[in-house]
Amino acid sequence: MSTQIKNWDVSFFSEAAKLLRQSMPGYPLPDFLFREKLTGDPEFQPSLVFTAFNDEILTGFIMGVVRKRDSGPAGFIKMIGVRPGYERKGIGTLLLNALEGEIRKRGLKSIRVFESYPNYLIPGIDTKFQGAITFFESCGYQKINETSNMEVFLPAGGFPVEDDLKGLASKRIYFRRAVREDKSKLLYWLNVRFPEWKGEVSETFKNVPISLFLAHKNESIAGFAGYEANNRGTGWFGPMGTDMTFRGLSIGRVLLRLCLNSLQKDGYTKAVIPWVGPVKFYEEAAGARIDKHFWRYEKNFY
DSSP, rough: OOEEEEEEOOHHHHHHHEEEEEEETOOOOOOHHHHHHHTTTTTTTTTGEEEEEEEEEEEEEEEEEEETTEEEEEEEEEEEEOOEEEEEEEETHHHHHHHHHHHHHTOEEEEEEEEETTTTTTEETTTTOHHHHHHHHHHTEEEEEEEEEEEOOTTTTOOOOOHHHHHHHTTEEEEEEEGGGHHHHHHHHHHHHHGGGGGHHHHTTTSSOOOOOEEHHHTEEEEEEEEEESSSOEEEEEEEEOGGTTSSSSHHHHHHHHHHHHHHHTTEEEEEEESSHHHHHHHHOOOOEEEEEEEEEEEEEE
């Protein structure tokens, strides 16, 4: 069987979306979401997207991206899939080699799998996909960490917040939905405290209404939380952060619940809390439970 590797062409869009849906069971990827992940990425480069064809059938797809990080530019495999029935025929290896070659040309020293924030689909390899784990390990990728996505079911009446709002108001801490005039001040604040969240927070300002809540005391920002900043249309929560000065006051719980209540009003029955750190916090604040577990992988070239 002869496999031909081709550069990306927009005419491949529909078939590539179908292929990824078929190769990633449990991860719905409607066309609108595939478009967000692909050309909707501000750093989309067609030269980092490759397809595989066998007898004119699209049998494989891979997308890479280069992100700006504090340590310099970083490479990522953003999405990869092989059509069911064509696995273990070397297609994935050919695609990976093509992408790694382009990453190397740019002088990058390493590449990671999937965790390409601020625009990413999943934060690592789902541990249910043992074939993917075996594949990447056989190609020289090493596990560097683990993380999880949590799922929370949204009650019809929403999560209670009134008592917390009153209690925090007595401390002169108030909550409101962000407005456009908040953006420049918030991004400056994030640049100092949570620089990794600037990209996703900026995305919340593109939604109507703006899908971000702020906690503030006088003129000081105490915390923020957003939703539908990434993977729009899937009930995605985050990012969220509370200033060190204001931690321990339940500000995070209120911000979380305000976002979840907004998702519920928008018609969602459950929400995804991705790439979770404080599992216990989300369990106690909203009854969230771990839904998917991921291993994070990296390959060094030198």
